[in-house]
Amino acid sequence: MCSQSVGLIARVLEMNGIATTLTSTFPSMTRGTAPPRATYNKLARGSTLGHPHNVNQQRRVLQATLALLAMDAPLDPVKLNEIWE
Numbered sequence: 723m724c725s726q727s728v729g730l731i732a733r734v735l736e737m738n739g740i741a742t743t744l745t746s747t748f749p750s751m752t753r754g755t756a757p758p759r760a761t762y763n764k765l766a767r768g769s770t771l772g773h774p775h776n777v778n779q780q781r782r783v784l785q786a787t788l789a790l791l792a793m794d795a796p797l798d799p800v801k802l803n804e805i806w807e
Contacts, residue, residue, distance in 0.1 A: 729755025736795055743790045745770050745783060749799065758795030761787045763804040772804065779804060 729752050732742040736758045743759040746752040747770055752760060763783060765772060772779035783804055790797060 728752070729757040729760070732757045732759075741791050741795070743787050745787045745802075749801075753799060756796065757799075759790035759793070759797050760799045761790070761802050762799055763802040764806060765804055766806040769806070773806070 728744055728746075732744055733755065735742050741759075742757070743761075744752070744757055745761045745763065747763060747765050747767055749762040752762070761783070763770070765783075771783045783802060786800065786802055790800065
């Protein structure tokens, strides 16, 4: 699914009382849809949460993204320091 579509879906869900958060490797595409809560990282396409089998990296990305659900939206996107090496 396109990054833009996910941001738009998140906004519609939020308007209907369902809290959402997303993580993206394409901030320029996702930012334009103004998702209510989002994290951005520099990981590879298809590995948005981290390297395969890198449980620690995946956990960091997932925890940072899910932590946004405890905050009132809209929030400025959070840039994570996770990179693809």
